[in-house]
Amino acid sequence: MAVKVRLHPFLNDGKEGIFEVDGSTVGECLKKLVELNPAFRERFFEKDGKLRNYMEVLVNTKTTFPLELSHPVKDGDTLDVIVFLAGG
DSSP: OEEEEEEOGGGTTTSOEEEEEEOSBHHHHHHHHHHHOTTHHHHHBOTTSOBOTTEEEEETTEEOTTTGGGOBOOTTOEEEEEEOOOOO
16 A cells, blocks of 8 residues: 655654655554654654654545554555644
8 A cells, every 4th residue: 555655854864754654544654654764753653652742644635633653544545644833
């Protein structure tokens, strides 16, 4: 099942990242990205395995909250992993 994942540049060393992975949930797709690049583990997940609180994952432009990691995905879906940024 091919799912396209687009990463915010903050999560991918300053470059927008587009990856294709297999998975049936958002969590499975993000874990596949960690297999491709182990540095993503610290960027995506807290030590307890939860999604970091400054991130949001959209599936086909719709929020996955509150399910987030258990939200189902299907072949052809697009995940956008975005970061909440603040500053002044």
